[in-house]
Amino acid sequence: MTEQPRKPFDTDGSPGEFAETESALQQTAGAGRADDALEPERIRPHGARFLKTYLQARREREWQFPKGLFSDPAWDILLELYVAESEGRPVLESAVGPAVSIPEKSGLRWLGILEARKLVARTLEDEGSQEARISLTPNAIAGMNHWLERMTQSVSGDPERG
Template identity: 35%
Template sequence: MGRKLREGKAAGVAPKLAVLARRLLKREREDNLEDNLEDNPEDTLEPVDLVPMAEFICSCRRLRDDVFGADFFGDPAWDILLDLYIGQSESRTMPGRMVSWNTTQRWVNVLEAEGLVHHAPGSDRLDRDIRLTEKGSTLMHDYLRRAARIV
């Protein structure tokens, strides 16, 4: 993917993040939330509300690769988790945007051992039907919700 295409895609995420920021600010005012980054059980953001934040993080990671080189940094497990989180909103079940399939297979085993991902029922170990577990979805949602409050 060319640099201009990536930058264009990253620019397309900015309006979505602005909408997300406005929603968060409105909810903070409505709920009289304390001005900190602590957990808030009252938070009602749905995963689909946080997809723009995950897309923004992915775009920033691709930009970092463009500037510093793709081989300079490596977080394949994080890339897989982000990709699966975004994929949930698109009814896509396998990572594939940022990490090669061979790398994905190695890291899926690690993520599965941690209880963060699983193969869909009826699929075999080589099948690409990989999904976040409830634990994985909850942790990603919590991370992205907190990250959105920082932005």
Template identity: 45%
Template sequence: MEDRKGTPAPNHGTLIALAKHYLAQRRQRDRYFPGTLFADPAWDVLLDLYVAGLENRRVSVSNVCLAAAVPTTTALRWIGLLEEEGLVQRFDDPGDRRRAYLQLAPHASNSVRDWLLNTFGSAGATQ
């Protein structure tokens, strides 16, 4: 399988590893500087949902709030904005009406993938 530029498409394992490594680096930075100094909840939500999508995991709204690494009310506000922008989709849990799940819209997933590859390069992405 090739991407639009004719280069081999990256495998899911490599993309998951890139995203998880980047998220871990962001959390590690919080050990050296105040976490609120570099808060970027929208980006953390997008990255967390990207990994979940590649791993075929459902992620509840409450778990996404934790991944955002900001107060719950702040995370919910950002999730709402991401939904309004069409980047995140919400699905109710048919077994528990109190719970909802989030996932990236397909175009948002493609954008996160492209950013990861552009930022970190595709070296080794096809292994």
């Protein structure tokens, strides 16, 4: 019997496997010994290129099928943020909805859900700022990297790894 891969988040949205990594990062961050600290997950450039192509393919479905038939705003937001972060492109909260082809208010609602699940973080650029910059949390980056790894293994046809 093969062991099921651990999921980064449980079905209720609570952190799963990657909560251990985040906890370890928090514990070692203040230790003052860089050699013992775990590196936080980083955006992977090859993964971002794959996701950029994947996002484009998802958008092109609407050329063949009725607009609005396919909808997965939370996933599209995570994909868009991963790609944007890989390009060093800041994403303001008001731009999230339009970036994933949903109304701005819907984008803000989905951001609230993703923030409650600790997948995105809002950061005000300065005290006078009226709008927050949105970024993926370390747990979200770890989850996306894990998914990308499994996807690329599946696509490559490697039965040992995918």
